[in-house]
Amino acid sequence: MATDTWLIAGLGNPGTRYRHTRHNIGHMVLEELLKRMGAEYTRTKVGARAVGAQLGQGGPKVLFAISEGYMNHSGKPVRALLDYFSVDPAQLVVVHDEVDLDFGRIKIKRGGSEGGHNGLKSITQHLGGDRDYIRVRAGVGRPTGRMATADYVLQKFSAQQQEELPALIDQCADAVELILTEGMTAAQNKVH
Template identity: 70%
Template sequence: MSSENWLVAGLGNPGPRYSRTRHNVGQMVVDELVGRMGAGLARTKVGARMVGARLQPGGPKMLFAVSEGYMNTSGQPIRRLMDYYDVDPARLIVIHDEVDLDFERIKLKRGGSEGGHNGLKSITQHLGGDRDYIRVRVGVSRPPGRMDTADYVLQNFSADERKALPQVLQRAGDAVEHVIADGLTAAQNRVHQL
């Protein structure tokens, strides 16, 4: 029987070159959540930085993690953490950028396709094709004109977006906490109304 642990994984790429790009919004949300707890991420032996915490005393343990590798290799360290801490795929929450949502929109879902997202593809592959994990989809909007999507998500947020970004990260962090505290359906009802 699996443990009651949750793993919250924020997707992105390593290093200062990518740290403030649209593709790294998942890692930014994990930083927001960890900052609320006055904690910091520590390196592990599996290629990820991680910290454990609880929403409240006696509540389920939450493991917050970001991969130290590139987006398309996210699945391996996440799978290793899941195996080590006995996390069921149904208790995995993956936070990622979503070009099919307008900037500032946040949507929650369980399962479904990866929509061309290389981080999600890597996770699904390392879970043996299991897609039964929860996604916190943080909208970054579609690229303008004919700009390539890969180039677009590797750019920093615009000046106007940067002004609104702290609130977006806060709302996405709240969404994660709602999922863990109240369940996915209740969290969707709350988050999708905003």
Template identity: 75%
Template sequence: MASETWLIAGLGNPGSRYRHTRHNIGHMVLDELLERMDAKYTRTKFGAKAVTARLGAGGPKVVFAVSEGYMNLSGKPVRGLMDYFSVPTQNLIVVHDELDLDFGRVKLKRGGSEGGHNGLKSITSHLGGDRDYLRVRAGVGRPPGRMDSADYVLQKFSAAEQKELGIFISRLADAVELLVSEGLPAAQNAVH
């Protein structure tokens, strides 16, 4: 039987320079979830900030975490927390930016390729190639013209996007909660 403990990892980069960039949307979603629960992170020995809480009254135990390192090094802290809390791969939810979805779109899936996303590549690598984790894909859209994708995701959201960002973050946080409480098929039906 699968463990009731879940790990929700919000991907991003550390420091104020990256705080409100497209690549840090995973951090923003976890900040929203912690605000809803009036919870605060503490530092761990795994190179991540984390907090453990129950999601909803009588809900499952959930570890909310963000790496204190850069995106392409996300796998080591995620794996450390999974091992420490005995979280199986199928109970890992990774919230990340997605270039292949227009801004504001939310897609949920289990497994699949990493699509060039270095944070996902790092996690999959540290899980020994196991891709059977859940992903909350936060659409940030493609870069304009010939702009490099890496430069684009490290920029702040446009003025037009910033007007909708709060609603988008809230929808992403709702999707995470649904994944844990209702499971993937029901969450996909509600979100897609």
């Protein structure tokens, strides 16, 4: 792979305990993208599962990856993959849960603060403070009452949200594909 390659990182935690939690929506979106391409992950030597592909006939080269470690340590494998495959951090797309968006909303942005998201903080730290990567923010909403945000994102979606979750995952996967094929501005115009 060369410098025209994109890295799509889906954030989440490993293991069945976290598989269907709000914090793992990044993993779910990447699973959908791989399903669309008929591809499967392989293990890497940098603590991530990844697969390289070309998006459509003549489309961009893409590396899809999820960390095998916990969310708070996402930065190390992302940095290692960027370095190994010579991917410019400006061509990094991170798919993650976003408590500051209502459930079902999606926002695409480049750069900005991490908003308390430890996975994003880890990535920014391992990029030497560079925040100029693209984020696909999947809205999971905020907890009600006195529940701590950290506890909320580690819970499964509500019954109603579980019914709507497939559509959200599809829309996030569509957003990633739009970024790759039409560019970030066009993707924002269609998604927002």
